[in-house]
Amino acid sequence: MRASLIDLDGTLINGHSLRPRAKELLCRFEQFALVSNDSEHTPAQLANSLRELGLSISPEHILLAGASALEIIAKEHSGARVMLFGSTMLLQYGQDLGLHIVTHDPEIVLLARDRNFTYAKLAAASNAVRSGAALIVANPDVNHPGQHGDVVPETGALLAAVLACAGDVPYRVIGKPEPYLFERALNRLGIRPADAVMIGDNPLTDGVGAERLGIEYIDVNSAACANLLKAA
Ligand SMILES: [Mg+2]
Known part of the structure; x- marks a missing residue:
């Protein structure tokens, strides 16, 4: 097979x-x-969670939108200044890849699944891309289904907010x-x-x-x- x-x-x-x-x-x-x-976890973390469910998959064989976005940025723009909206796990992953995770004057704005997204972050992201930072989006999904028929906001919903605020700026989707x-x-x-x-x-x-x-x-x-x- x-x-x-x-x-x-x-x-x-x-x-x-x-x-x-x-x-x-x-x-x-x-x-x-x-x-x-997935734009929240690293391959190693996901491999651990899956092992607890009885599935053994090596991290090298786990391709995730958020972690891959950071790997691609690190490869194409080694040591770049990145304004990252995402989990603390991804932030650490970006730093481990040699990227400079910054809160001002980024070269790249990376949107991932940020459960702590705020009005201030929306302002920071929008103004950074309006000032010329490249906008990269881990995945374009706006939501995924929750447990009781509700919806869980995803990265694409944050992208929609940034585009609504910043205007029609170009962006690149990784997922x-x-x-x-x-x-x-x-x-x-x-x-x-x-x-x-x-x-x-x-x-x-x-x-x-x-x-x-x-x-x-x-x-x-x-x-x-x-x-x-x-x-x-
Ligand atoms: Mg699916």
């Missing part, structure tokens, strides 16, 4: 629990990599459906798009992003995925 690139939320886990047959699904593939728009996470995952596994299948629950991010690169897409809730599990 070929390799799988696989989404996390709604595909492998729901909230804090493994989805039924998640492990079986992974066993159908010789190798796999996690491709997620799905953009190609970066998919390409990094293929690279880490050492495979070509034609040898991979993307399994996810969101046709607009998982599906569109994969198919643009020539990677087959299978929806986790589809008959095709059920057949995959049967074909053991």
Whole structure:
């Protein structure tokens, strides 16, 4: 069987629990990599949480939008001054990559999932990009489903606020459906798009992003995925 690139939320886990047959699904593939728009955790942290749920995935095979955004910035703009809106875990990750995390005069504004976003932060981000800082967004999702049918705000909602305030400034998205996470995952596994299948629950991010690169897409809730599990 070929390799799988696989989404996390709604595909492998729901909230804090493994989805039924998640492990079986992974066993159908010789190798796999996690491709997620998570913009709050580092790969090592997520590997730990997944291990507690009984899933063993090496951090090198976990591609997350927030952490990857920092890795890409560190590679393309070594030592850059970055105004980061995100978790303390990401902030530490950025510093470990040699980036200067600043509160004034940034070269780059990076929006990730910042649960402590405030009016003052909105002002700082908006004015920084109006003054010429490049705007990079970990993922474009505006929300994800909560436990009781409510919505949980995501990074795209913060982007909408910044654009509403700063005006129509250009920005670059790192997460799905953009190609970066998919390409990094293929690279880490050492495979070509034609040898991979993307399994996810969101046709607009998982599906569109994969198919643009020539990677087959299978929806986790589809008959095709059920057949995959049967074909053991
Ligand atoms: Mg998902």
